[in-house]
Amino acid sequence: MPDRLRPLVARRIIIAITGATGAVYGVRLLQHLQHTPGVETHLIVSEAAVLTLHQETGLQRREVEALAHVVHKVRDVGAAIASGSFQSDGMIIAPCSMKTLAAVALGLSDNLIARAADVVLKERRRLVLMVRETPFNLAHLRNMTAVTEMGGIIFPPLPSFYHNPQSIEEMVDHTVARVIDLFGIEHTLAPRWAGLKGQAAGDIQER
Numbered sequence: 001m002p003d004r005l006r007p008l009v010a011r012r013i014i015i016a017i018t019g020a021t022g023a024v025y026g027v028r029l030l031q032h033l034q035h036t037p038g039v040e041t042h043l044i045v046s047e048a049a050v051l052t053l054h055q056e057t058g059l060q061r062r063e064v065e066a067l068a069h070v071v072h073k074v075r076d077v078g079a080a081i082a083s084g085s086f087q088s089d090g091m092i093i094a095p096c097s098m099k100t101l102a103a104v105a106l107g108l109s110d111n112l113i114a115r116a117a118d119v120v121l122k123e124r125r126r127l128v129l130m131v132r133e134t135p136f137n138l139a140h141l142r143n144m145t146a147v148t149e150m151g152g153i154i155f156p157p158l159p160s161f162y163h164n165p166q167s168i169e170e171m172v173d174h175t176v177a178r179v180i181d182l183f184g185i186e187h188t189l190a191p192r193w194a195g196l197k198g199q200a201a202g203d204i205q206e207r
Contacts, residue, residue: 010038010039011038011039011040011089011183011185012039012040012041012042012087012088012089013033013039013040013041013042013088013089013090013091013092013183014041014042014043014044014081014088014090014091014092014116014120015029015030015033015041015042015043015044015068015091015092015093015094016043016044016045016046016091016092016093016094016096016100016113016116016117017043017044017045017046017049017053017064017093017094017095018046018048018049018093018095018096018097018099018100018113019046019047019048019049019051019052019097019099020052020095020096020097020098020100020131020132020133021052021056021095021132022056022094022095022130022132022157023049023052023053023056023057023095024056024057024172025094025095025130025157025172025175025176025179026049026064026094026095027053027057027059027064027067028172028173028176029092029094029176029179029180030043030064030067030068031067032176032180032187032189033180033185034067034068034069036185036186036187039185040069040070041067041068041069041070042068042069042070042071042072042081042088043064043065043067043068043070043071043072044071044072044073044074044081044112044113044116045061045064045065045071045074046074046097046100046111046113047074048097072112073112074111074112074113075111075112076112077109077111077112077115079112079116081112081116081119082112082115082116082119083119084119084122084123086119088120088125089125089126089183090120090125090126090127090128090183091116091117091120091125091126091127091128092128092130092179093113093117093127093128093129093130094128094130094157094179095130095131095132095157096129096130096131096132097132097133098131098133098139098140098143100113100114100117100129101129101131101140101143101144101147102139102143103117104117104118104121104127104129104143104147104152105142105143105144105146105147105150106143106146117129117152121150121151121152124151126153126182126183127147127151127152127153128152128153128155128179128182129144129147129152129153129154129155130155130156130157130175130179131144131154131155131156132156132157153182155178155179155182157172157175158175159171159174159175160174160175162193163190163191163193170190173189173190174189174190176189176190177189177190178190
């Protein structure tokens with residue numbers, strides 16, 4: 001449907017899923033934003049991500065694409081999101097492979113994921129890269145520095161434990177919640193830090 005015929009939405013978020021491990025982060029983002037009022041998601045799934053999605057989540061491409069409002073093919077560099085005239089609030093690459101990180105850092109725009117990320121950066125919009133690799137080598141670190149200097153946000157999906165997660169799902173949701181926070185979108189995915197309580201808080205006050 002042409003943009004001029006689409007109902008107005010408050011927010012548009014581009015989500016890309018690449019072949020790095022951690023496909024569940026992209027899926028969970030889509031699942032939550034699918035039912036968030038006023039948010040329209042635009043999805044790109046890389047060819048390698050199709051394999052990772054099936055391996056890690058058991059989901060087929062069509063099942064993941066059904067979670068998005070609009071789907072774009074990774075080789076379609078002429079898609080609407082490849083232009084700065086397309087209005088969006090930004091882009092999340094979840095997870096982000098080191099290959100995609102390098103493409104963004106160097107401005108290669110060799111597929112729609114890298115091109116859309118390049119557009120988000122040049123238009124001074126929010127770009128979040130949930131990079132997955134460990135340990136990092138010097139090329140990885142330099143690429144992350146380059147993206148940060150261009151205005152992107154490097155967000156490795158590192159779990160936190162202060163909320164005492166009881167499952168992998170809770171750990172994933174807490175990370176996804178932090179990412180969604182960066183776009184100012186309301187959610188109830190995870191509890192927020194309310195300060196130290198009990199004995200730990202007392203110990204600090206005594207010092």
